[in-house]
Amino acid sequence: MKLFRRAAAFFAAAVFFTILIPFQPQTAKADHYIASAPYSLEKGVLTLENGEKWYKVNEFENGNDYIITVKGSDDSEVMLTAANDSISEYIWHYYRSTMVTSIAPEYTTLSSRSFYLISHENQLYTVSNWWTDGDSFWEYRDGSLRYNGNGITSYLKYDENGDVPFSCTNDLSEAAEVSLYSNGEYLSRAIAVQPSAESYVIEGSGYATPTFSVKLRSDDITVDSIKWFTDGKVQSCAQLSFTADSLKNMKAGVHRVNCIIEGHDGQNVHYRERSADAAFIIAKGVIPDSFMTFSDVHEQYFFITEAIEKIMNHTNGYVPALVICTGDLVNGPTASKDIMLDRYYPQIVSYLGGLDAVFVSGNHDSGEAASIMSDNAGLGAENQRSPYGGQIYKGTSAAAALNGKSSHFAKGLTVYGLNFEASLDKINGAFYYSYDRTIEKLDSFLKKTAEDYHGELVVISAHSGLHVLGVQPESVSPYGRQISKWIGENQYNVDHSYELAKLINSYAEKYNMDIVYLFGHDHSRQESELLMTDGDTLISTIDYNNRTYDSQPLKFTYAHSGYLSTTIGCANAHFSFIYRNGDSYSFDLMSTYDDTLRHTDIKAKNTFKEPVVTTVSSAPTTVATKTTVAGTSAKKASDSPATGDSFSITGIAIPAVILMILSRKRKKI
Numbered sequence: 001m002k003l004f005r006r007a008a009a010f011f012a013a014a015v016f017f018t019i020l021i022p023f024q025p026q027t028a029k030a031d032h033y034i035a036s037a038p039y040s041l042e043k044g045v046l047t048l049e050n051g052e053k054w055y056k057v058n059e060f061e062n063g064n065d066y067i068i069t070v071k072g073s074d075d076s077e078v079m080l081t082a083a084n085d086s087i088s089e090y091i092w093h094y095y096r097s098t099m100v101t102s103i104a105p106e107y108t109t110l111s112s113r114s115f116y117l118i119s120h121e122n123q124l125y126t127v128s129n130w131w132t133d134g135d136s137f138w139e140y141r142d143g144s145l146r147y148n149g150n151g152i153t154s155y156l157k158y159d160e161n162g163d164v165p166f167s168c169t170n171d172l173s174e175a176a177e178v179s180l181y182s183n184g185e186y187l188s189r190a191i192a193v194q195p196s197a198e199s200y201v202i203e204g205s206g207y208a209t210p211t212f213s214v215k216l217r218s219d220d221i222t223v224d225s226i227k228w229f230t231d232g233k234v235q236s237c238a239q240l241s242f243t244a245d246s247l248k249n250m251k252a253g254v255h256r257v258n259c260i261i262e263g264h265d266g267q268n269v270h271y272r273e274r275s276a277d278a279a280f281i282i283a284k285g286v287i288p289d290s291f292m293t294f295s296d297v298h299e300q301y302f303f304i305t306e307a308i309e310k311i312m313n314h315t316n317g318y319v320p321a322l323v324i325c326t327g328d329l330v331n332g333p334t335a336s337k338d339i340m341l342d343r344y345y346p347q348i349v350s351y352l353g354g355l356d357a358v359f360v361s362g363n364h365d366s367g368e369a370a371s372i373m374s375d376n377a378g379l380g381a382e383n384q385r386s387p388y389g390g391q392i393y394k395g396t397s398a399a400a401a402l403n404g405k406s407s408h409f410a411k412g413l414t415v416y417g418l419n420f421e422a423s424l425d426k427i428n429g430a431f432y433y434s435y436d437r438t439i440e441k442l443d444s445f446l447k448k449t450a451e452d453y454h455g456e457l458v459v460i461s462a463h464s465g466l467h468v469l470g471v472q473p474e475s476v477s478p479y480g481r482q483i484s485k486w487i488g489e490n491q492y493n494v495d496h497s498y499e500l501a502k503l504i505n506s507y508a509e510k511y512n513m514d515i516v517y518l519f520g521h522d523h524s525r526q527e528s529e530l531l532m533t534d535g536d537t538l539i540s541t542i543d544y545n546n547r548t549y550d551s552q553p554l555k556f557t558y559a560h561s562g563y564l565s566t567t568i569g570c571a572n573a574h575f576s577f578i579y580r581n582g583d584s585y586s587f588d589l590m591s592t593y594d595d596t597l598r599h600t601d602i603k604a605k606n607t608f609k610e611p612v613v614t615t616v617s618s619a620p621t622t623v624a625t626k627t628t629v630a631g632t633s634a635k636k637a638s639d640s641p642a643t644g645d646s647f648s649i650t651g652i653a654i655p656a657v658i659l660m661i662l663s664r665k666r667k668k669i
Helices: 002-020 300-317 337-352 367-377 398-403 436-451 496-512 657-668
Strands: 032-038 040-042 045-047 053-057 063-073 077-083 091-096 108-111 118-120 123-124 136-141 143-150 152-158 165-171 178-182 190-193 211-213 224-229 239-245 253-264 272-276 279-285 284-292 317-326 357-360 390-392 413-417 424-427 430-433 458-462 514-519 538-542 548-553 558-559 574-581 584-591 598-603
Touching: 002 300, 053 272, 063 584, 108 136, 118 143, 123 337, 190 337, 211 367, 239 430, 279 300, 279 317, 284 300, 300 317, 300 337, 300 574, 300 584, 317 413, 317 458, 317 514, 337 367, 357 413, 357 458, 367 390, 367 413, 367 424, 390 398, 390 436, 430 458, 430 538, 436 458, 436 496, 496 514, 496 538, 496 548, 558 584
Parallel strands: 284 317, 317 357, 413 458, 458 514, 514 558
Antiparallel strands: 032 077, 040 045, 045 053, 053 178, 063 077, 063 091, 063 178, 091 108, 118 123, 136 143, 143 152, 152 165, 211 239, 224 253, 253 272, 253 279, 284 574, 390 413, 424 430, 538 548, 574 584, 584 598
16 A cells, blocks of 8 residues: 555656656757758748748747748858758747746747757757746847847857857857748738727717828838728728728727738838727717726737627617726736837727727736826826826816817716736745735825715726635635635735725725725636625735735725636636716626626715816806817817717717616616
8 A cells, every 4th residue: 555655646746747847858969950041032032942932020929930040151041940860940930928927937939840949058959958947038139039048148159160050159249140031921010000090989970081090110111012901891092091981971880990011121121910900989979977997808909899899789889988907908927118008008099999098007017008008098197107006087187178088978987096016026036915005005095086076986996806815705716616715826815905995995984985996817716707895795815924814894896897808717708887877886797798797786875076167267257178288279078079070969978868778788688
């Protein structure tokens, strides 16, 4: 029996380490790297012997195949080729690990059918025999191929006269002059500014024909071909700006406009990129004091448009006044501010279709970028573009009155963005999560809001929640089973959550404020979206390491926003639609695939009363005026969004009719 147990333990350990540690075969002695010549190379087009053409590009893109060339002393280019006695391979597949935690090291691979391109101590190998806890990634930058291992950068080196032609060096001056070639659907990125609708428009308002434009990443790019598409149909336009005549005078609905651009530049780099699908929204009106919210979209931005479309179908053509994005906009290790703003933000704007939106960062996002994105909206943000967040929307602010489009009808909302960085710290090299430095900032916001409170709904939009996963009774999987206690570690069970919840409770109770706390994040721990209201018991972390917690009855609404993706954990394209419904707030958890999943009416404590703002004016009859920023002009409330064409205000907000439609739909569920 003891022998059996030892054998079983040995087998279990072997399985465990096989799972955790990647397979590390020995390098075959015959494997080596050689330089092979392409059949022809002219103007950035590399042709192989079989006639296949590959095009010069300026970056790696996840999932694409590449040929890597180096320039010799005679300026001719040769291909980096892995070979042994029987085969030689020069087509390398680039893979970037993205389905990982936000604190995971950056990890990429370059692999052919039979080999991996591996750098270790400045030598090249065809398989990996080394384990690293830190970064391990290849990148192409400024004409050099670079490998970063544990923070040390080495560069591909080429010695055309040496016995070993390829190696690596830590000296940039010795780096080979490298070019990349690809033949995929995507080549180099050409688009700096994605096409987007300036705003939603109102059905029957006589809105102007919409125009969509793209801006190139460089003036050096020459466009060889551009095709525009409306709802998948190719249009007769070959310019960077496209007037969508077919979308004029349409009924309420959502349309999609995109383009495909091909081009080249003076360095013979070739470009081919498909733009984001710009949503063009034709609405019957805007639902007052309503908003759509979601979290964890993880680069599946098309779901944003589909969620808006679902709300329009649900309301017979009406749109939410505001969109609140509650973190994890991207995948992989936490994205930098520049990558967020340069690559992802323009795409998100396209899919929003001109609806006003504000943003909160998740663990995969840059908090500073999220604050900048909200500040750019110009809707009353007071976050100093801080990575920690702050107020990101105030419906009664002068900025919202001036810059708001759909949010012009969300005066009864105030939003505080609690970025993920607000809870993140690093102590002795280890990540630590606590709300201790958040409490004072949120206290200041709530105090200021309470002093000038007019019955508005105060939304605290965060990425992390306040409950203990698996300990909170409502913390269950989509199948109704309780999830594991304290699952997700400190990142999901944040220290001082109890104190933060107590602070929010105190303001909700003392000042009789309507407050809702929205969050996401928990899909990777298989937690279904929960909703808790006034009187429910919230169980929150005090100290994660000691597994201490406490409970308190809620005085505010506490809920997941809805995981608007399908790639990780239990996320299943969910989102929430929240709106004022008489003396209540209605909270609909919805899906892009199904009907409303859950409808809850939450009794409002207050009726919003818009404050009267009196300003000094030379005109004695003027009660309030809008301040105009240099270079802009204030819009009239009766102007059609984006066009300036006048329309009747009754076509925008008729809440009684909307609520009757929603009520009828709920009866069918």
